[in-house]
Amino acid sequence: MARRCCRLKNILICMCTPCCFLTFLYIYAALTISLQMNSMLSKVSSNLASPHFKALGSFRNYTGPSVPKTFWENHQESDALWNQLQRSVDHLFNPLLHPEKSNTLLERSSLDESLLHQSYNKVTAMDRVRDTFEKLPKQIREFARYMQRRDYPVLLHPDGECGAQSKQEKEPPLILFAIKSTVLNFKNRHAIRQTWGRIGWVEGWRINGSDGEVGGAYIRRVFLFGKETPEELGMDVSHLLRAESKRHGDILQWDFQDTFFNLTLKDVLFWSWFSHRCTQPLFVFKGDDDVFVNTPKLITFLKHQLKQHQTRGTMDEFMVGDVIGSATPNRVKRSKYFIPEGFYRGRYPVYAGGGGVVYSGGLARRLHNISKTIHLFPIDDVYVGMCMIRLNAHPVHHPAFLTFDFTEKEEAEPCSYHSILLVHKRSPREVVELWADIRSTREQCQDVPLRADKKKTLKTTPPPSA
Template identity: 55%
Template sequence: MARCFCRWRAVLICVCTPCICLLLLFSYAVVLMVLTLNGIQVKSEVVNSESSVTDSPRFVAPGTFNNGIFSSQPKHFWDHRGHRALWNQLQLRADRHFNPILNLKKTTNQQNFNGLDGSFFENMTLFKTTSNFTKLPEQLQRFVSYMDRRDYPVLLQPGGECGAQAEGENERPLLLFAIKTTEGNFLNRQAIRQSWGREGWVRGQWGNGSGGGEAGGYVRRVFLLGKRDSGEPSAAFSLVLKMESDRYGDMLQWDFHDTFFNLTLKDVLFWRWFSASCGDTAFVFKGDDDVFVNTPKMVAYLLDQLREPQAHKATRDFMVGDVIVGAPPSRDDSSKYFIPENFYRGFYPRYAGGGGVVYSGLLARRLHRVSQRVHLYPIDDVFVGMCMIRLNALPVYHPAFLTFDFPDQEEQEPCSYHKILLVHKRSPDQIRRLWANMTLTRRECGHVPLRVEKKTSGTPSEDALLEIPAVQIPRLPL
């Protein structure tokens, strides 16, 4: 009897021990997965740009990127524990909706927001009952009421396939100027057409006599706008705008109200239009209609990017501008950038100021795809930064992008405008005068290199240069 008992005990031990180990291992895996879905950093998986994009279940700053930038970034740029913040909760539901682990039956290339309508309205109802929705600024109330909508009819579109272009183009366009404007800003548009925004072939201008000699590229132009608020008389403006569109063929207008918070719509709708109409365009400049651009230097700078080794791979994530780092939302209710805590909690991701930014056409198409998984945000350049984080990419800071104007008395220095790629806040008359002056001084100033950040003491690291715009957070650009 004792022998039989020992024999059965040995059998039970041999059989049960592996089962118990497997059960413990399974429990550990379940706990690890739950922790991962609730805050542990998950690196986003980026698929080839020509295929669908697979993203992480939550916006997570990857820390160190492979594009040469090493910078500090909050672990989560938005607070996933912000249960009372509407945008946070909407995005959390969106992430879970597109998470292939939580939704095994959903394909990874599902990218539209149609399946989120129910969760959007559910959260909206909860938001209006649990928080004081009526105390939000009127502009933000309107934004929230329509933030789930992205399908707006096109009222005007360019005559050419991809914006206004010169006749007889014999190579793919190098650069498309996509300029945010409004119906009433005709003088701004006209100044741009007559100066730095002229369509056609532009010869590059290299500093120190280096570069491609007579090399250049074709430039195209399109103006992005909505329509005037319904409370304002707009029939006359619409007629004049139609005549302007027929004359210049560079207007892209949608049927939504052109407000500050709706600038984000110009990004997502432009990306959709670009993806369908501008497949061969190498780069996009997106900026305001009150900036001045040094087009010859811009062309030279972009041609240099295409000459880099493995340029196609390098331009996949290419975005350059005046970068803002670690900015918190404005809680000043007198500011047009005011975002209350019950709408959004957390820091903003690294983003390039919307006054003027350049990115590759390849990245524009990738932004179009990934933006369909990100809820609209009322600050357009912040929204672009959110989409960039989702692509596991970061914008690159360049000191020749002056979205906050020249520092100190630098504008008075000789050849100052030949050293920059962009400067913000210039009137139409100033734009014309600057362009004429640059044309006259090109012989003596064309050799100057692009602006670099001035060193005060020691040699600052690249990180220090990237952090510089963060001190200008109160003056966030459009």
């Protein structure tokens, strides 16, 4: 009996051992594959988290990569028009769904605007989207009706290939001043041409107690326009703008309606013009025609930045200004910044205030490329922020870009205008007076450092006016 039990035990051991071994092998293989898949997905997610945003709302069962909570709100059921339009484009570049396109996620420079036209036609053909469209306020509807179009002809060209320039220019210009203006703001342009926007060689001034020679740089200038009809203005002034263009050679005008919401269109068309016409300017200043710029100190500041970023190889990412973070759309109907929930849901990306911002020429070309895959947005500086986050580039905040203006106490201090690079909302008369004042007080204020934040935090609300 004992022998029979022993034999049976040996048989069971021989039969069960391979089964147990195979079971453990399957478990080990399953764990290994699971860990590898998690590792691969985490790498994909880490690559996507920073440079890309997701426009929620057009694909209800979408399970693509998520984004930081500080940007888009998680409204999967949102019917906001812009979100649906952009989501339609983003879907095509999801590396999990379309691995063959993963290499084009950052630049997408081989594309043209046809992708935006396709997504616009596809989304706006949906019945529920048409219903959403009809409920939008009139001004937003007008914007949305033409937001896919960017093929506007140029009506007036600058004399120079890349803006007005000095005939004595002996080296590549440091800055191209690209200033958004409107036809009737003649006094603003006249003041700028006399003062901070004067073309040619400009001497730099010391900043923050810098020693040694600061040198100088060449400046170029161009004013950016849309078109205003005689019906809108109550008179026909087109001949005056043509005469101004002939005299100064610094007008760039396109054949689109010059409205507040079309300021974004000025950015996009300027990037295209710059990419095709401008090979020399190292920096672009893009701003409004009611700002005051301390050009001599801006030159010195940018020459310092040029050395630092060339050393680090980051010139193609450089943008500096008054940076605003964690802003939300303005839902006040009386505000010109009003964006209804039916058009856009979510937070805004970090962006530099549009009153005045400086970026490198290389970044301007990259912005032109990436803008071909991002639908226009009515607020121009927010749109630039959307393009920046696509490029995984981040604007740098500097408190000397004062788009919110001084406090009364600060402005009353001696040499206050020597501590800034830009201040917003100055009349033509104030611009001329400030230019004369900083030049007459240069010697006594030469050791005043650039303005610095005490708390070094980003602003979280946009300025009250543009």
